[in-house]
Amino acid sequence: MNRPAALISGAGVAGPTLAWGLARAGWAVTVVERARDLRSSGNPVDVRGAALQVAERMGVLDALRRSGTRVRAVQLVDGAGRQLARIPTASRREAERQVEIPRGVLASVLYEAARDDAEFLFDESVVALAQDGDGVEVAFERDAPRRFDVVIGADGLHSAVRRLAFGPEDDFLRHMGLYVATVFLAESTPVSRDVQMYNRPGRALAVHPVLGRPTVAFMFRSPVVPGFDHRDTAQHRRLLVAAFAGGGWRTPELLDRACSAPDLFFDAVAEVRLPAWSVGRIALVGDSAAAASFLGDGSSLAMAGAATLAEELAADPGDPAAALRRYEVRHRRRTDPVQRAATRGSRLLVPATAGGIAARNAVARLWSATGGAAQALLARGNAAA
Numbered sequence: 001m002n003r004p005a006a007l008i009s010g011a012g013v014a015g016p017t018l019a020w021g022l023a024r025a026g027w028a029v030t031v032v033e034r035a036r037d038l039r040s041s042g043n044p045v046d047v048r049g050a051a052l053q054v055a056e057r058m059g060v061l062d063a064l065r066r067s068g069t070r071v072r073a074v075q076l077v078d079g080a081g082r083q084l085a086r087i088p089t090a091s092r093r094e095a096e097r098q099v100e101i102p103r104g105v106l107a108s109v110l111y112e113a114a115r116d117d118a119e120f121l122f123d124e125s126v127v128a129l130a131q132d133g134d135g136v137e138v139a140f141e142r143d144a145p146r147r148f149d150v151v152i153g154a155d156g157l158h159s160a161v162r163r164l165a166f167g168p169e170d171d172f173l174r175h176m177g178l179y180v181a182t183v184f185l186a187e188s189t190p191v192s193r194d195v196q197m198y199n200r201p202g203r204a205l206a207v208h209p210v211l212g213r214p215t216v217a218f219m220f221r222s223p224v225v226p227g228f229d230h231r232d233t234a235q236h237r238r239l240l241v242a243a244f245a246g247g248g249w250r251t252p253e254l255l256d257r258a259c260s261a262p263d264l265f266f267d268a269v270a271e272v273r274l275p276a277w278s279v280g281r282i283a284l285v286g287d288s289a290a291a292a293s294f295l296g297d298g299s300s301l302a303m304a305g306a307a308t309l310a311e312e313l314a315a316d317p318g319d320p321a322a323a324l325r326r327y328e329v330r331h332r333r334r335t336d337p338v339q340r341a342a343t344r345g346s347r348l349l350v351p352a353t354a355g356g357i358a359a360r361n362a363v364a365r366l367w368s369a370t371g372g373a374a375q376a377l378l379a380r381g382n383a384a385a
């Protein structure tokens, strides 16, 4: 009997996790990834909760722990670089139950776990999907068309599978009133294991000491910018300069770095909401289905969702449409509460007013004095701002 065949679009976090799970269940798996290769850098993300158990089952937990950032605290600084508050990132108990790791390292480790059992095609994308009663015909940018039993979009916020099978992006992305940019610094040895963050009203600038290659994040409040294009780097540089010029602390130096960097990441912070995550034999997982902005547990949810999806398809390969619906019912229980909390977290990271910043800093000082950690404070949400 032929093995059931799955196509996965995207080799980020959800894609390789799903590929590993389906291959273990005997499926023939193909993964297409638009990028030419995987980069081992990226914004730091957290692996925790159900995702830690997934990592353990995949045999990658030790590799993730070895590459963890080991960041200890968040320092809030003023325009002159003076510390206003310092708050541990996680309590000791929380720290034992999670790993913070650059997103690119996480994707590489997951890819290494799956690569021998699945076919990975880089520099490739899906361009058309047509499903009938017993399969999906897929056209690719480069390869000849092929037929699969299921097609899964694990291709992130700007998912091609979602656009092709569910409709235009604007129907599902909700702007969260923030833009974010990240860039890497050349420094090879971090001098600190603290994240440093400087705020002005509606602006936040943070330096994160990631694995010897610090990451800088610029976040600013703004309504939707007319004509915004997440691929237009010249536009991104103009928006950054307009938002951050004149700022204190390390703003001038870091803004220069961002404006000359070839690898500047810039996007609107958005939430993804769809009434259903599958249509027949085509489904979505990770950010493409339910991004909770960068403030949620996106990576952990991507891993946990991919594992649940693999379980359901493995249990019922003869009726993939039913398996995909069961996956959605199970996994929405995790994503719905996280999406609700994300807006509150943004108020603490990027308060809109000077009063909001002062109140947030006061709460942070009090919170850390009583032994509280930043993660718990973010989860509590909007008390300060």
Ligand SMILES: Cc1cc2nc3c(=O)[nH]c(=O)nc-3n(C[C@H](O)[C@H](O)[C@H](O)COP(=O)(O)OP(=O)(O)OC[C@H]3O[C@@H](n4cnc5c(N)ncnc54)[C@H](O)[C@@H]3O)c2cc1C
Binding pocket: 009, 010, 011, 012, 013, 014, 015, 032, 033, 034, 035, 043, 044, 045, 046, 047, 103, 124, 125, 126, 154, 155, 156, 157, 158, 159, 160, 161, 180, 181, 182, 285, 286, 287, 288, 293, 294, 295, 296, 297, 298, 299, 300, 302
């Ligand atoms: C600045 C920033 C900070 C963040 N901070 C955190 C954090 O602290 N904690 C946390 O848990 N999460 C964080 N996240 C979110 C986290 O990175 C995502 O939720 C997570 O990566 C989602 O995994 P995914 O596999 O769904 O998508 P992704 O990791 O985005 O992977 C999607 C993959 O699909 C590929 N792709 C895209 N289009 C196509 C196409 N047409 N064809 C083929 N392949 C395609 C992409 O190249 C990529 O490899 C942050 C995100 C950002 C942007």
